[in-house]
Amino acid sequence: MELFKYTVHALHDMLIKKEVSAVELAKAVFARTDAVEPKIHSYITETREQALAQAAAVDAKIARGERIASLAGIPGALKDNICTKGVKTTCASKILANFVPPYDATVVDKLAAQDAVITGKANCDEFAMGGSTENSGFFVTRNPWDTDRVPGGSSGGSASSVAAGQAIWALGSDTGGSIRQPAAYCGLVGLKPTYGRVSRYGLVAYASSLDQIGPITRDVTDCAIVLNAIAGHDAKDSTSINAPVPDYTQALVNDVKGLKIGLPKEYFGAGIQPEVADAIKQAVNRFSAMGAEVREVSLPHTQYALPAYYLIAPAEASSNLARYDGVGFGHRAAGSDIIDMYKKTRSEGFGDEVKRRIMLGTYALSSGYYDAYYLKALKVRTLVKQDFDQAFAEVDVLITPTAPTTAFKIGELSDPLAMYLQDICTIPINLAGLPGVSLPCGFAHGLPVGMQIIGKPLAEATIIQAAYAFEQANDYHTRFAPLGEV
Amino acid sequence: MKYETVIGLEVHSELKTESKIFCGCSTKFGSEQNTNVCPVCLGLPGVLPVINEKVVEFAVRAGLALNCRILPFSKFDRKNYYYPDLPKNYQTSQYDLPIAVNGYLDIEVNGKTKRIGITRVHMEEDAGKLVHSGTISNSEYALVDYNRTGVPLIEIVSEPDLRSPEEAKAYLEKLKAILQYIDVSDCKMEEGSLRCDANISLRPVGTDRFGTKAELKNLNSFRAVQRGLEYEVERQTQVLSEGGRVIQETRLWDENKGVTLSMRSKEQAHDYRYFPEPELVPIVVDPAWVESVRASLPELPDARKARLMADYGLSAYDAETITVSRAMADYFDATVTAGADAKAAANWLMGDVSKHLNAANMSIESCPVTPGQLAGLIALIAKGTISGKIAKTVFEGMWSSGKDAETIVKEQGLVQISDEGAIVAIVDSVIAANPQSVADFKAGKEKAIGYLVGQVMKQSKGRANPELVNKLLKERLALV
Ligand SMILES: [Zn+2]
Numbered sequence: 001m002e003l004f005k006y007t008v009h010a011l012h013d014m015l016i017k018k019e020v021s022a023v024e025l026a027k028a029v030f031a032r033t034d035a036v037e038p039k040i041h042s043y044i045t046e047t048r049e050q051a052l053a054q055a056a057a058v059d060a061k062i063a064r065g066e067r068i069a070s071l072a073g074i075p076g077a078l079k080d081n082i083c084t085k086g087v088k089t090t091c092a093s094k095i096l097a098n099f100v101p102p103y104d105a106t107v108v109d110k111l112a113a114q115d116a117v118i119t120g121k122a123n124c125d126e127f128a129m130g131g132s133t134e135n136s137g138f139f140v141t142r143n144p145w146d147t148d149r150v151p152g153g154s155s156g157g158s159a160s161s162v163a164a165g166q167a168i169w170a171l172g173s174d175t176g177g178s179i180r181q182p183a184a185y186c187g188l189v190g191l192k193p194t195y196g197r198v199s200r201y202g203l204v205a206y207a208s209s210l211d212q213i214g215p216i217t218r219d220v221t222d223c224a225i226v227l228n229a230i231a232g233h234d235a236k237d238s239t240s241i242n243a244p245v246p247d248y249t250q251a252l253v254n255d256v257k258g259l260k261i262g263l264p265k266e267y268f269g270a271g272i273q274p275e276v277a278d279a280i281k282q283a284v285n286r287f288s289a290m291g292a293e294v295r296e297v298s299l300p301h302t303q304y305a306l307p308a309y310y311l312i313a314p315a316e317a318s319s320n321l322a323r324y325d326g327v328g329f330g331h332r333a334a335g336s337d338i339i340d341m342y343k344k345t346r347s348e349g350f351g352d353e354v355k356r357r358i359m360l361g362t363y364a365l366s367s368g369y370y371d372a373y374y375l376k377a378l379k380v381r382t383l384v385k386q387d388f389d390q391a392f393a394e395v396d397v398l399i400t401p402t403a404p405t406t407a408f409k410i411g412e413l414s415d416p417l418a419m420y421l422q423d424i425c426t427i428p429i430n431l432a433g434l435p436g437v438s439l440p441c442g443f444a445h446g447l448p449v450g451m452q453i454i455g456k457p458l459a460e461a462t463i464i465q466a467a468y469a470f471e472q473a474n475d476y477h478t479r480f481a482p483l484g485e486v
Numbered sequence: 487m488k489y490e491t492v493i494g495l496e497v498h499s500e501l502k503t504e505s506k507i508f509c510g511c512s513t514k515f516g517s518e519q520n521t522n523v524c525p526v527c528l529g530l531p532g533v534l535p536v537i538n539e540k541v542v543e544f545a546v547r548a549g550l551a552l553n554c555r556i557l558p559f560s561k562f563d564r565k566n567y568y569y570p571d572l573p574k575n576y577q578t579s580q581y582d583l584p585i586a587v588n589g590y591l592d593i594e595v596n597g598k599t600k601r602i603g604i605t606r607v608h609m610e611e612d613a614g615k616l617v618h619s620g621t622i623s624n625s626e627y628a629l630v631d632y633n634r635t636g637v638p639l640i641e642i643v644s645e646p647d648l649r650s651p652e653e654a655k656a657y658l659e660k661l662k663a664i665l666q667y668i669d670v671s672d673c674k675m676e677e678g679s680l681r682c683d684a685n686i687s688l689r690p691v692g693t694d695r696f697g698t699k700a701e702l703k704n705l706n707s708f709r710a711v712q713r714g715l716e717y718e719v720e721r722q723t724q725v726l727s728e729g730g731r732v733i734q735e736t737r738l739w740d741e742n743k744g745v746t747l748s749m750r751s752k753e754q755a756h757d758y759r760y761f762p763e764p765e766l767v768p769i770v771v772d773p774a775w776v777e778s779v780r781a782s783l784p785e786l787p788d789a790r791k792a793r794l795m796a797d798y799g800l801s802a803y804d805a806e807t808i809t810v811s812r813a814m815a816d817y818f819d820a821t822v823t824a825g826a827d828a829k830a831a832a833n834w835l836m837g838d839v840s841k842h843l844n845a846a847n848m849s850i851e852s853c854p855v856t857p858g859q860l861a862g863l864i865a866l867i868a869k870g871t872i873s874g875k876i877a878k879t880v881f882e883g884m885w886s887s888g889k890d891a892e893t894i895v896k897e898q899g900l901v902q903i904s905d906e907g908a909i910v911a912i913v914d915s916v917i918a919a920n921p922q923s924v925a926d927f928k929a930g931k932e933k934a935i936g937y938l939v940g941q942v943m944k945q946s947k948g949r950a951n952p953e954l955v956n957k958l959l960k961e962r963l964a965l966v
Contacts, residue, residue, distance in 0.1 A: 081532075082532075083531065083532040089531070089532070091531070096531065099531065101525070101530065101531070101532065102525060102530075103525050103530075103532075103533075105532060200534060201532070201533070201534050202532040202533070203532055204531040204532045205531075205532070205765070207764075208764035208765045209764035235536065236534060236536060237534050237536075238534065238535070238536050238537065238765065238766050238767050239534075239764075239765065239766075239767060315761060316761075316764055318566075318759075319564050319566050319576050319759070319761070322566060322568065322574065322575035322576055323529045323531070323573060323574045323575055325568065325570075325575060327570045327573075327630070328528060328529070328530075328573055328630075329530065329531075338570055339568075342568060362759065365566070365759035365760075365761055366757055366759060367757045367759070370759075370761075374761060
């Protein structure tokens with residue numbers, strides 16, 4: 001029995017029926033990791049000992065006849081920019097290579113309350129900056145569907161760990177598409193919640209006004225279960241939304257009759273791989289056949305979203321990353337004086353992509369350029385939001401490709417600008433703070449294609465319902481990555 | 487050419503909230519190094535700030551007390567710069583939308599009232615403290631104490647309405663009084679809870695364009711503010727009168743040398759790259775709440791001064807002196823409430839009480855003589871139980887023992903002798919013992935009587951009623 005191939009909900013049922021123990025499950029996942037990690041490189045840090053203790057505690061609860069939570073005993077991986085008390089949190093950066101936080105992120109607290117088992121800390125692009133996990137300060141992660149290809153980024157380790165059976169579910173963070181795009185490349189479900197739905201406390205900030213933690217899972221049911229576990233208001237995060245959290249599993253209803261779906265024409269233009277466009281079109285036809293009403297809509301400012309993002313996100317990053325200076329924590333280089341120490345620490349500690357964005361952001365905020373760049377970008381952001389408001393006055397959800405292509409080869413996109421274009425379909429959703437989910441909607445040359453469903457603010461239930469209905473109508477989510485010759 | 491001085495002050499005041507501005511750490515001064523810290527105020531990766539609502543309330547109190555308009559929508563911004571005592575290398579502050587704007591306060595200089603504009607009041611976090619192993623220029627290393635990091639500050643920026651160092655000092659004193667009255671800050675310059683930077687420029691009298699200004703930092707006391715500005719007036723006057731140009735720069739006041747010194751230009755060229763703090767939501771204040779804060783404000787120094795003058799007939803000088811500190815004014819009110827005559831209370835406060843406090847380097851809050859006790863002493867004088875002179879001795883006893891005036895008078899037998907018979911006996915013995923003085927008096931030397939009075943007082947150990955002594959001495963001398 002290949003336990004590592006099951007979903008969260010299937011394993012939960014097996015646990016409560018005592019068909020399997022949590023410790024057995026954890027060991028099965030570790031064994032799988034032993035087998036595939038040398039090819040995939042999902043993890044920066046594994047926490048097996050801690051995981052086994054967590055699993056044993058769950059088994060004890062089951063033995064006592066206690067009710068267990070949906071995630072109890074189910075192994076999951078955390079992106080390594082989510083702080084874990086006593087466990088290294090590196091953000092895949094040399095500058096934080098030995099950083100051990102003295103606190104847990106709020107999502108980690110919430111997972112602990114569920115008795116979830118944490119397998120370790122997954123690789124990512126350094127400080128979540130990148131679209132391929134090639135920008136990790138340590139090593140490149142590979143796509144379990146084709147190990148010559150990238151898993152996507154920046155939550156590539158989280159996605160690959162789930163796709164390869166090294167974890168049953170994972171958390172990623174999404175600033176411009178970093179959950180949805182790797183989910184799409186790895187044939188998984190990835191959801192970026194509404195900005196503020198999930199606490200950011202303990203998520204190492206890249207661009208604070210855009211970052212959001214979310215689940216990466218094998219199917220939509222698991223996505224709802226993990227979202228249930230992590231959503232909710234947090235007094236430690238001022239930007240967290242104080243609104244009741246619905247039970248998202250209630251949205252797992254196979255019904256889209258009357259659902260109004262908008263197809264924004266700007267997302268189906270040049271640059272979209274024909275196979276990807278075809279898969280989305282077929283998926284949309286499926287929705288029509290199930291009784292949804294589909295219409296074309298327009299989001300006219302879409303073309304400005306990417307440049308606005310590449311001003312706002314680096315601007316915030318330049319400030320957020322200023323604290324990595326060698327004074328209080330993290331890597332410190334020797335220097336002749338304090339300025340020299342700062343320069344050497346940051347030169348040695350940060351990789352090229354991070355440096356590029358720090359410089360971009362510093363420039364965009366400089367006096368004399370602020371109005372022309374940063375302020376203008378904020379205005380564009382408002383226009384992008386207004387586009388969505390107008391579209392959502394007509395439709396319930398929007399459907400677009402998640403990424404313009406399927407997973408590309410490692411080293412293929414050496415031009416940073418080409419890499420930035422991989423997030424072109426996901427970035428506007430972050431700028432507007434909306435929820436978006438990516439789910440597999442087909443295959444092209446053996447590689448998964450992702451479809452993005454976008455909802456109104458706090459309408460996670462609506463997009464989960466739409467995704468669930470689509471998932472019920474096909475079997476893409478049941479296919480398991482081949483992992484080459486493993 | 488005659489020049490006019492133009493001064494604007496930027497004052498930082500630490501708010502006396504229990505906890506820091508963005509976390510729950512204590513703000514206690516003088517704690518052991520790096521004990522009042524947490525991941526949030528240390529700026530560790532992943533942590534987020536949460537505004538302490540008390541800070542907003544204190545800032546609103548200050549804004550209202552300074553006659554400002556409270557903005558219904560304000561926000562925090564990041565001020566980016568690198569410094570090892572600044573954990574995040576940005577300071578969370580307020581830039582274009584501060585909590586309070588467009589206020590004023592009135593100062594009095596040379597008997598004239600002058601209104602000084604307040605541009606803005608904004609909230610921000612304090613930085614930590616560097617402890618150098620030697621002097622700043624030669625230390626091998628520096629240690630950082632983050633206890634002060636995240637202590638809430640308000641910055642109060644004045645309009646360039648001040649025209650002399652004296653006015654600047656009066657402004658600062660009034661500002662300090664107001665902040666203390668509304669109980670938002672200790673305003674201890676020596677502990678850094680009140681800090682002052684000054685912008686100063688000169689311009690030819692009669693023009694209204696501003697001259698090039700120098701920013702003066704490190705003004706750590708009222709004395710430093712006045713002396714530093716006086717030095718700058720002289721320096722800039724000299725530069726201008728020699729046909730030179732004042733350079734726009736930051737200058738440090740060197741207290742020991744009594745001069746201002748130019749800071750290196752590298753440190754002046756700051757581009758703070760302000761932008762809205764994305765980790766805090768904007769501050770939206772309810773106008774009804776603002777009004778309730780306004781209603782809760784105590785009587786402020788100007789109103790209190792006016793009341794003391796109207797109700798008790800105190801002179802402007804006395805009323806001003808007493809109301810400069812809220813604690814002093816409270817002490818005064820309590821003394822009067824306890825039954826003391828207002829003018830006597832004022833005199834005692836400005837006289838012996840202040841003298842003793844100054845000598846002991848104590849503040850009125852820790853005065854060992856309570857207002858009730860002082861009122862008791864004043865009552866004894868009014869009743870004629872003790873003389874004003876004896877009262878000074880009694881006060882000494884009260885100060886050192888904490889006992890009531892009445893107790894000390896009783897214990898030391900200091901009750902005034904107002905019995906004519908007893909005094910006459912002393913008077914007669916003094917007359918008999920001092921024939922030369924008596925002769926001098928008879929010869930028209932009026933001064934001689936003073937000596938005789940002194941002798942009577944001496945023999946009575948100061949307890950004889952001075953009026954009676956005078957009267958009886960004259961009567962008996964007439965008989966000699
Ligand atoms: Zn703290």
